[in-house]
Amino acid sequence: MVESGFSEDHLDVLKELMNIAVGNATASIADLLQTFGTMHIPQIMISDMVGLDAYIKNAIPEEKQYYITKQLFGGIFSGEFLFVICENSAINLGRHLYDVNQNPTDEDIHDAVIELTNILSATIISRLTEELNTKVQFFVPSTERIVGNSIIGQDELLNYHKIIIISTEMVFEDQQIGGKIFILTKDEMIKKLKALIDQKLEELYA
Amino acid sequence: MTTIQYPNILLDTLELGSIIIDEDFNVLYWNQWLELNTGISSVEIIGKNLSLFYPDIDYNVLKRKIRTSLRLNSPTFYDATHHNRFIEISRTKITTSSLKMMQLQITISPYVVEESLVMISIYDISDLHELKLSLQDKIKKIDDLNRELYQDQMIIDVNLMIVKINDVNEILDVTKAFINFFGYEETDLIGSSLSDMFGEDFNKRMTREPIDAQTKWSGEIKVHSDLKGAVWLDAVVTPISDVDGNLSYTVIFHDITDKKRLELLSITDPLTKLNNRHWFNEMYQNIFMRRHWTAKNSFAVIIADIDHFKKINDKFGHLIGDKALINVAQILSETIRNGDLLARWGGEEFVILLSNVDLYQALHVAEKLRLAVEKLNIEEIGKVTASFGVAVFVNGDNQESLLTRADNALYKAKEKGRNRTESLENLSK
Structure with a gap:
């Protein structure tokens, strides 16, 4: 049994559901963006804010510039969806979606990054919540361009939260586009997620 | 559960634009917010294609976004503040003019998926955007100030x-x-x-x-x-x-x-390294001005002159004469009391200022100095002597009168045979 009542069984179920959700995302991207992408098997861990900061910094090289899109999702299972894409990938994405050979404008890049985030969050989170027999509400995403990998403010590290980190990586090899996805949920939400998984387990073994 | 009978009224009360549109951009619904803000009535536009009214929109992009929403059965969001992303609406705000057009946040939600209908919700985020621009401007100013501050700090740091x-x-x-x-x-x-x-x-x-x-x-x-x-x-x-x-x-x-x-050079006699006459005059003036001197609490001036200095120069040359001056200056400097002021007065003359002394004490110091000079034995010359004139401040004295008395006393010492200490004042007084 890990902290916060989450057992290895819960983690296994969540991993399995995430595999389904990620597969769903890959198919949707191929359909909607006319490109074939692959997504890595999601990793799931429970951490605190310091651990989250270290995890993100480990996953994202600090020497690049990134577009970071954050989108909140609400419902019984709620949290924050993060999509991090490096500048070169974002430019390639802008080129692909806006069908231009030259460098796309900054506005096009922003729009393309938000569009891909919409698709990723809608497919992954919607599928995950669908599997958990609950509804989800998405909120307007915001994108910002940052240098380095300090996504979490230093002041935030002082706040103690128990966090579930679900992370995966998306790659469109042909278009040289790659990005990291982090799904974060904290504190009370973890208990609610556990209850949803318990229900799912009951349903599976009924 | 209550069914909303008049959804039109509901949509009109919300402060947002609502369009129902199909995948080919045919307009099925156009709410009052849009009528008021675009000047296009619902009667005009419903049943027609959006492109007839807004030909500049990038319809390829819009089509993809509508399709995404329908396929995923989930809302998609985008920022329509950029040209050709969606309809453009003029802004009427008078008090600030940074934004000519409304900044629009668009949400495309699936409406009737089977009929490929979506609802487009249009939010005016101009005030938010204005705040963002204002904040960015302020941050830029702070950054500029910090940069200047950093440069100033660097200049201070190295200088x-x-x-x-x-x-x-x-x-x-x-x-x-x-x-x-x-x-x-x-x-x-x-x-x-x-x-x-x-x-x-x-x-x-x-x-x-x-x-x-x-x-x-x-x-x-x-x-x-x-x-x-x-x-x-x-x-x-x-x-x-x-x-x-x-x-x-x-x-x-x-x-x-x-x-x-430089300061030291300007007040130092280059030969003897004693303070020069210019410095002495300043000190002398200060001591006159500084306090109220009385007979019991007085000060004295001693003028010393090397005896037969001209003969020394004539006989041994100026270099040896200078050596005599240096040696006398050194012995005077070593012999005076702490706090006494010594300077080269000019030629072979020296002047000494003694604070808080009476005539007896002044004569004693002068005599001590004389004896010290007398003991000097300069290699090329042998013995040298000096004569000393002493004057103690008395009521009514000014700078000149005191110095004149000291000088006259020195003259008296010379008259009486040199290598003597003399004063014009009487000890019994």
Whole structure:
């Protein structure tokens, strides 16, 4: 049994559901963006804010510039969806979606990054919540361009939260586009997620 | 569960634009917010294609977004503040003019998926955007100021010798200019005491006083640097209180060694290295002005003259004459009391100012000086002697009268055979 009542069984179920959700995302991207992408098997861990900061910094090289899109999702299972894409990938994405050979404008890049985030969050989170027999509400995403990998403010590290980190990586090899996805949920939400998984387990073994 | 009978009214009460549209951009619904803000009535547009009214929209992009929403059965969001992303609506705000057009946030939600219908919700986020622009502008100004501040700090750091100390005289911070001037390592200085560097006298004079009094202090100090030897510094010590009321002090040093050298040159006799007549005149003037002298609390002037100095020059040459002057100056300097002032008056004459003496004491000092000169034995010349004229300040004296009496007394000593001490005043008085 890990902290916060989450057992290895819960983690296994969540991993399995995430595999389904990620597969769903890959198919949707191929359909909607006319490109074939692959997504890595999601990793799931429970951490605190310091651990989250270290995890993100480990996953994202600090020497690049990134577009970071954050989108909140609400419902019984709620949290924050993060999509991090490096500048070169974002430019390639802008080129692909806006069908231009030259460098796309900054506005096009922003729009393309938000569009891909919409698709990723809608497919992954919607599928995950669908599997958990609950509804989800998405909120307007915001994108910002940052240098380095300090996504979490230093002041935030002082706040103690128990966090579930679900992370995966998306790659469109042909278009040289790659990005990291982090799904974060904290504190009370973890208990609610556990209850949803318990229900799912009951349903599976009924 | 209540069914909303008049959804039109509901949509009109919300402060947002609502369009129902199909995948080919045919308009099925156009709410009142849009009618009022675009000037296009629902009667005009419903049943027609959006492209007839807004031909500049990038319909390929819009189609993809609509398709995404329908396929995923989930809302998609985008920022339509950029040209050709969606319909453009003029903004009527008068008091601020940074935004001519409304900044629109668009949400495309699936409406009737089977019929490929979506609802497009249009939110006016202009005020938010304006705040964002204002914030960005302020951040830019702060960044610019910080950049200027940083540049100024760098200029200060490399050009001004500044030391920050706490109330127990420990060094908290130093500038590069200070480190480079004294040739220390920063790590050696932080945490050490200024008095470790400059001695306890410095600590007592310069920092203890303002620290104890919590006041500003400025002054000149002479300190030793391993790198530069003896240096003169002008120092300004300023107390600084932080938000918690903790006091620290900045000490700003300015190297005035060259200035001091020039000053010293201007008041020093180049041959004997004694202070010169110009310096003496200033001191003499000061002593007259400084306090109220009385018969019981007086001061004296002694004028000394090397006997037969012309003969020495004529016989041994000027170089040997100069040597006699240097030797006499040195012995006078060694013999006077602490606090007495000695200067070369000119030629072979010297002048001495004695504070807080009566005639008896003044004669005693003069006689002591005379004997000291008498004992001199200069290699090329042998013995030299000097005559001394003494005058003590009396009521009614001015600078000239006192000096004249001392000079006349010297004349008297010469008259009486030289190598003597004389005064025009009477001891019995």
